[in-house]
Amino acid sequence: MNMKEYIDEAESALLHTYNRYQIVWDRGDGMYMYDIEGKKYLDFVAGIAVFALGYNNKAYNDALKAQIDKVIHTSNYYYNIPAIEAAKKLKSISGMDRVFFTNSGAEAIEGALKAARKYAFLRDGHTDHEIIAMNRSFHGRTMGALSVTGNAHYREAFEPLIGNIRFADFNDFESVKEQVTDKTCAIIFETVQGEGGIYPATEEFLKNVRSLCDEKDILLILDEIQCGMGRTGYMYAWQKYGIKPDIMASAKAIGCGVPVGAFMMTERVAGRSLTSGDHGTTYGGNPLACAAISKVIDLFEELDVLNNVRETGAYMYKRLEELAARHDCITAHRGAGLMQGLECSVPVGEIINRAVERGLLLINAGTSIIRFIPPLIASKQDVDNMVKILDDCF
Numbered sequence: 001m002n003m004k005e006y007i008d009e010a011e012s013a014l015l016h017t018y019n020r021y022q023i024v025w026d027r028g029d030g031m032y033m034y035d036i037e038g039k040k041y042l043d044f045v046a047g048i049a050v051f052a053l054g055y056n057n058k059a060y061n062d063a064l065k066a067q068i069d070k071v072i073h074t075s076n077y078y079y080n081i082p083a084i085e086a087a088k089k090l091k092s093i094s095g096m097d098r099v100f101f102t103n104s105g106a107e108a109i110e111g112a113l114k115a116a117r118k119y120a121f122l123r124d125g126h127t128d129h130e131i132i133a134m135n136r137s138f139h140g141r142t143m144g145a146l147s148v149t150g151n152a153h154y155r156e157a158f159e160p161l162i163g164n165i166r167f168a169d170f171n172d173f174e175s176v177k178e179q180v181t182d183k184t185c186a187i188i189f190e191t192v193q194g195e196g197g198i199y200p201a202t203e204e205f206l207k208n209v210r211s212l213c214d215e216k217d218i219l220l221i222l223d224e225i226q227c228g229m230g231r232t233g234y235m236y237a238w239q240k241y242g243i244k245p246d247i248m249a250s251a252k253a254i255g256c257g258v259p260v261g262a263f264m265m266t267e268r269v270a271g272r273s274l275t276s277g278d279h280g281t282t283y284g285g286n287p288l289a290c291a292a293i294s295k296v297i298d299l300f301e302e303l304d305v306l307n308n309v310r311e312t313g314a315y316m317y318k319r320l321e322e323l324a325a326r327h328d329c330i331t332a333h334r335g336a337g338l339m340q341g342l343e344c345s346v347p348v349g350e351i352i353n354r355a356v357e358r359g360l361l362l363i364n365a366g367t368s369i370i371r372f373i374p375p376l377i378a379s380k381q382d383v384d385n386m387v388k389i390l391d392d393c394f
């Protein structure tokens with residue numbers, strides 16, 4: 001079958017929840033993806049901030065193949081070595097104390113919200129606790145995650161969602177304080193807002209919210225699903241600021257393509273929230289997924305990924321600043337490490353389409369922002385190649 005025939009088949013079988021690019025993928029290698037007609041694309045999307053190590057990393061592939069030949073699923077009624085190792089390594093890179101493995105980011109958010117409610121319930125026996133979330137946030141598509149997602153367009157048709165959620169403005173501490181009541185049990189936000197348009201939290205905002213939480217025994221939940229796992233040049237974006245969340249969610253790049261996520265918490269919270277029977281999952285923490293996490297974390301160290309993100313990220317920042325100076329329709333440039341965005345005064349869909357035609361993959365965040373979230377192994381040469389094509393598209 002040719003590309004068109006595959007696409008027609010897809011459109012007659014899949015539920016139409018995405019407007020997809022007219023591309024059918026064959027394979028990936030390093031920073032490049034290849035479609036089934038052999039056309040090559042430089043990839044600054046990485047499967048939405050997932051493929052941190054680039055495609056077809058041999059050590060990663062070998063680790064997964066070796067695990068497949070042993071066992072890929074055991075259930076959570078037993079222990080398995082890949083899960084033990086992955087949990088130990090996640091603790092070490094995050095500084096958190098306890099890990100619960102999930103199958104996706106949204107599921108990690110669900111667990112984090114449940115942990116926060118249980119913590120408050122054990123403290124005062126009430127069942128009317130409130131959670132403060134941010135406008136412009138994105139936490140996933142399941143009912144609980146959607147409830148704390150500050151985008152009316154994603155939520156409206158699915159109301160009523162879970163109750164007692166209040167929204168504040170990101171990076172506006174006063175607006176957060178206004179939403180606090182004696183029922184508040186948690187405040188949740190992304191350390192760097194992703195889908196909402198690449199807005200990093202300011203140091204002042206993070207520190208003020210942290211102090212407020214300490215003062216009132218409110219749990220701080222940070223969503224590091226997109227901005228975590230090295231993307232900003234720190235394993236987790238909050239590590240730059242000298243604060244620590246009580247609960248955090250991680251996913252996307254931790255498995256580099258194997259569907260996996262995790263929520264993690266401090267010992268203090270773990271000792272007073274979810275306990276046996278409160279939460280579970282059939283697949284979460286299965287040996288195949290955990291072998292992936294474990295190998296990804298090892299490879300981050302071996303390949304010195306954080307250093308590369310800092311260097312290439314700073315270089316990309318400079319190159320995008322130059323691009324912004326050349327084109328009037330670019331109105332803002334934000335981000336950290338290899339997570340950056342260009343805001344434009346024109347809809348960016350057309351620009352991204354032109355890039356795709358020229359063999360460069362980019363994605364938007366909303367209608368006016370181009371998002372740059374390449375594999376974390378991107379080099380300065382890759383950035384130069386990207387900027388050259390994008391310049392043309394503008």
Ligand SMILES: *Cc1c(COP(=O)(O)O)cnc(C)c1O
Nearest residue numbers: 104105106138139140194225226
């Ligand atoms: C992608 C994303 C999610 C949802 O993760 P899924 O694996 O798609 O469920 C949640 N929060 C943020 C910040 C994300 O970028």
